[in-house]
Amino acid sequence: MSNNAFFHLLTLLLFKQRSKHIGAVLISVIIIFLLSAVLFLSSSIQHTLYEILKKQGDFTVTRIQAGKPANTPTDWINKILEIEGVTDVAPRVYGRYFFAPRENSFLVVGIDFFDPQNTQNLQRLIEGIDLKRFLLGDNMIVGEGVKKFLQSHYFTKDFTFKMPSGDFKKVDIYQTLPKESNLIANDMIVMPIHLAREIFGLDENEVTDITFNVPNKAEWDNIVTKLHLLFYDVRVIEKREIKKAYRNLYNYKGGLFLILYLITLVTFMLILYQRYAMVYSTERKEIGILRAVGWSIKDVLKLKLYENLVIVTVSFVLGVVLAYFYVFILGAPLLKNIFLGGANLANDVAFVPVIEFGILSSIFLFYTVPFLAAVLIPAWKIAVTPPKEAML
Amino acid sequence: MTRAFLTLVALLMLLTGVVVGHYWLYDRATPLKRLGQIAALTQIVSPALSVTHAEPRVLLYEAASNPAYPQLQPINRMDFVYEQ
Numbered sequence: 001m002s003n004n005a006f007f008h009l010l011t012l013l014l015f016k017q018r019s020k021h022i023g024a025v026l027i028s029v030i031i032i033f034l035l036s037a038v039l040f041l042s043s044s045i046q047h048t049l050y051e052i053l054k055k056q057g058d059f060t061v062t063r064i065q066a067g068k069p070a071n072t073p074t075d076w077i078n079k080i081l082e083i084e085g086v087t088d089v090a091p092r093v094y095g096r097y098f099f100a101p102r103e104n105s106f107l108v109v110g111i112d113f114f115d116p117q118n119t120q121n122l123q124r125l126i127e128g129i130d131l132k133r134f135l136l137g138d139n140m141i142v143g144e145g146v147k148k149f150l151q152s153h154y155f156t157k158d159f160t161f162k163m164p165s166g167d168f169k170k171v172d173i174y175q176t177l178p179k180e181s182n183l184i185a186n187d188m189i190v191m192p193i194h195l196a197r198e199i200f201g202l203d204e205n206e207v208t209d210i211t212f213n214v215p216n217k218a219e220w221d222n223i224v225t226k227l228h229l230l231f232y233d234v235r236v237i238e239k240r241e242i243k244k245a246y247r248n249l250y251n252y253k254g255g256l257f258l259i260l261y262l263i264t265l266v267t268f269m270l271i272l273y274q275r276y277a278m279v280y281s282t283e284r285k286e287i288g289i290l291r292a293v294g295w296s297i298k299d300v301l302k303l304k305l306y307e308n309l310v311i312v313t314v315s316f317v318l319g320v321v322l323a324y325f326y327v328f329i330l331g332a333p334l335l336k337n338i339f340l341g342g343a344n345l346a347n348d349v350a351f352v353p354v355i356e357f358g359i360l361s362s363i364f365l366f367y368t369v370p371f372l373a374a375v376l377i378p379a380w381k382i383a384v385t386p387p388k389e390a391m392l
Numbered sequence: 393m394t395r396a397f398l399t400l401v402a403l404l405m406l407l408t409g410v411v412v413g414h415y416w417l418y419d420r421a422t423p424l425k426r427l428g429q430i431a432a433l434t435q436i437v438s439p440a441l442s443v444t445h446a447e448p449r450v451l452l453y454e455a456a457s458n459p460a461y462p463q464l465q466p467i468n469r470m471d472f473v474y475e476q
Contacts, residue, residue: 094434344442
């Protein structure tokens with residue numbers, strides 16, 4: 001048979017029997033779409049977090065009391081500075097403020113704006129900010145999620161914090177953090193360090209924890225030992241532990257979907273196999289007719305292979321393209337809640353497109369091989385039986 | 393039917409082209425720059441997980457607690473599966 005005639009018959013079979021193929025294409029598109037969307041989302045968040053992680057200090061030190069993190073004394077800063085090889089020691093004051101009426105919480109971060117590095121960072125983040133005016137009164141800069149939440153609760157200009165002493169502190173909303181920072185700053189409130197201390201009831205000589213860098217990686221284990229010799233109630237968190245935590249968190253969630261995918265895939269392949277292997281199926285008659293008019297087994301298998309290869313390719317492209325639009329253009333509504341949660345403030349994140357081509361080709365391979373096997377094995381079984389028996 | 397098939401192929405190629413175009417032309421620098429700036433300012437890189445007050449918002453730094461079952465770890469932590 002000439003190639004043109006074969007191609008014509010192939011397209012004829014595909015389009016004339018489209019009602020037969022449309023079910024398989026639809027199910028395939030849904031399975032590939034769901035898996036690709038989850039993997040796109042997981043890769044995008046992981047990739048972005050790894051990029052930002054470079055900005056965090058190599059080590060974080062916090063005081064432990066009764067097995068729980070406690071406020072860290074500021075005199076630890078000088079003691080850490082004395083350790084050889086340590087740079088960029090910075091205290092952090094942060095904590096969650098619980099808004100009881102709606103059971104929501106914000107992450108309040110206190111920044112020491114007397115440190116020129118911090119003022120520079122703020123000016124880079126919010127271009128044109130009037131720092132003098134900002135530091136003059138009790139002001140705060142809020143994340144997009146916080147702003148929307150406060151506005152919906154009629155706190156349009158300021159918000160009143162309830163302090164541990166029972167007093168109230170009114171803080172003005174000065175500005176909003178850029179929308180692009182929503183992935184980490186959606187529920188964040190940035191304010192001067194003294195204000196954060198007041199709201200959390202921290203003393204002047206207390207911070208939440210201390211971060212620092214050790215540029216020489218070969219020294220890392222040595223530094224941890226020195227810290228444990230210096231303080232007995234200390235917990236040291238390394239940057240590599242945080243990286244591992246992120247990887248575990250998102251691999252676990254992606255892995256859950258992978259298990260669901262495998263279950264769905266096996267079920268779908270069984271259905272396909274059953275359809276072709278059925279005694280009175282139309283496929284059986286079709287193959288019988290082709291064999292009766294003189295087609296060889298090889299020709300029949302070639303036709304079935306190409307026919308199903310087209311179905312798999314069309315489904316794969318449609319599934320992946322739909323997943324891309326859903327995640328990177330629509331922002332993965334509903335699905336993002338699995339990765340970022342949905343119990344607190346709504347987070348409107350624009351995910352940075354990241355496609356791992358290795359994963360995409362694996363999906364294609366792991367989908368194509370079982371799909372073709374589920375169709376070609378019964379087709380071959382029919383093709384080797386005499387045409388008369390096959391058409392019975 | 394060959395024409396219909398070729399139209400389908402062209403349509404799929406167009407869709408793939410749109411995706412490839414968006415992927416290459418997407419401005420990755422601005423969001424990464426902004427996120428880097430906020431991380432440099434606050435020294436906090438944990439994603440803004442929209443979790444209940446009992447669950448940790450800043451990963452690894454906050455202990456999880458559940459008022460009903462104090463020992464029960466939130467399922468997304470899975471410390472019992474993955475080695476810390």
